[in-house]
Amino acid sequence: MQKIETQYGRARRVWVMDRGIPTEEVLEEMRQAGGPPVQYLVGTPKGRLGKLEAELLKQPWQQAREGVRVKLLPQDGELYVCVESQARIGKERSMRRRRLRRLIGGLKELQEQRLGYESLLLKLGAAKKAAGRDWALIDITLPQRPAKKAALRERCDFSFQLRRDKLRIARRREGRYLLRSNLTGTDPGKLWTMYLQLTQVEQAFKDLKGDLR
Structure with a gap:
C-alpha cells in the first residue's frame, strides 16, 4: 500500500x-x-x-x-x-462434478493395479495433491501396514467411499x-x-x- x-x-x-x-x-x-x-x-x-x-x-x-x-x-x-450467484452455482457445480468424476475414476484404476503398500501410498498421495479440497469428500480405508518388509511389495487392496454428508455441505456453499x-x-x-x-x-x-x- x-x-x-x-x-x-x-x-x-x-x-x-x-x-x-x-x-x-x-x-x-x-x-x-x-x-x-x-x-x-x-x-x-x-x-x-x-x-x-x-x-x-x-x-x-x-x-x-x-x-x-x-x-x-x-x-x-x-x-x-x-x-x-445462480450463474456461479451452475459453473462451480459442473466443475466439481468433473473433478470428482476424475478423482473417483483414478481411485478405481488404482484398485485394479497390483501395487504394494508403499507404492500405493505414493499414488494416493499424488491423487490427494491433484484433488485439492475435493479429497476431503472421499474416505479411504487402507489395511494395516505390513510388519514384514517383504510384505510391503505384495498387492495391497483398499476401499473408498464418497462422503455424501460433506458433499451436501460443499454443494450448499457453491456459488x-x-x-x-x-x-x-x-x-x-x-x-x-x-x-x-x-x-x-x-x-x-x-x-x-x-x-x-
Missing part, C-alpha cells in the same frame, strides 16, 4: 483484493490510516463463511440483481456480504462468496460488481500471456 501511495499519491481509492491476499494486519493498517479514508473490498476464505454461518442464517436474503441475492452482516465497523468491506453504505449489488472485476483482470492477464507465447 505504501509503495503505491508513494508512486501515485494518496487518493480516495477502493482496494479490491481476492481472498488470502490481505492479512488482518494490513486491513487494520488500512482502517487506521490517516488522510483520505482507505476503503477496501476483499474476498474471504470459505472457511470464514462456515464460522459466520450461524449468524448469516438469521439474516434475510435480499435481491441484489437478477440471479444474485445477498445477506448483509454488519460487524465491528465492517460489512460482511454473503453473495449467492456463495463472502465479501468483507468497510464500505458499509454501498449498495451490495455494486460491491459484487466491483469484486467481479478481479476475474476480468485475471482473464485479461491470461489472454495477454497467451498472446506473448
Whole structure:
C-alpha cells in the first residue's frame, strides 16, 4: 500500500483484493490510516463463511440483481456480504462434478493395479495433491501396514467411499462468496460488481500471456 501511495499519491481509492491476499494486519493498517479514508473490498476464505454461518442464517436474503441475492452482516465497523450467484452455482457445480468424476475414476484404476503398500501410498498421495479440497469428500480405508518388509511389495487392496454428508455441505456453499468491506453504505449489488472485476483482470492477464507465447 505504501509503495503505491508513494508512486501515485494518496487518493480516495477502493482496494479490491481476492481472498488470502490481505492479512488482518494490513486491513487494520488500512482502517487506521490517516488522510483520505482507505476503503477496501476483499474476498474471504470459505472457511470464514462456515464460522459466520450461524449468524448469516438469521439474516434475510435480499435481491441484489437478477440471479444474485445477498445477506448483509454488519460487524465491528465492517460489512460482511454473503453473495449467492445462480450463474456461479451452475459453473462451480459442473466443475466439481468433473473433478470428482476424475478423482473417483483414478481411485478405481488404482484398485485394479497390483501395487504394494508403499507404492500405493505414493499414488494416493499424488491423487490427494491433484484433488485439492475435493479429497476431503472421499474416505479411504487402507489395511494395516505390513510388519514384514517383504510384505510391503505384495498387492495391497483398499476401499473408498464418497462422503455424501460433506458433499451436501460443499454443494450448499457453491456459488456463495463472502465479501468483507468497510464500505458499509454501498449498495451490495455494486460491491459484487466491483469484486467481479478481479476475474476480468485475471482473464485479461491470461489472454495477454497467451498472446506473448
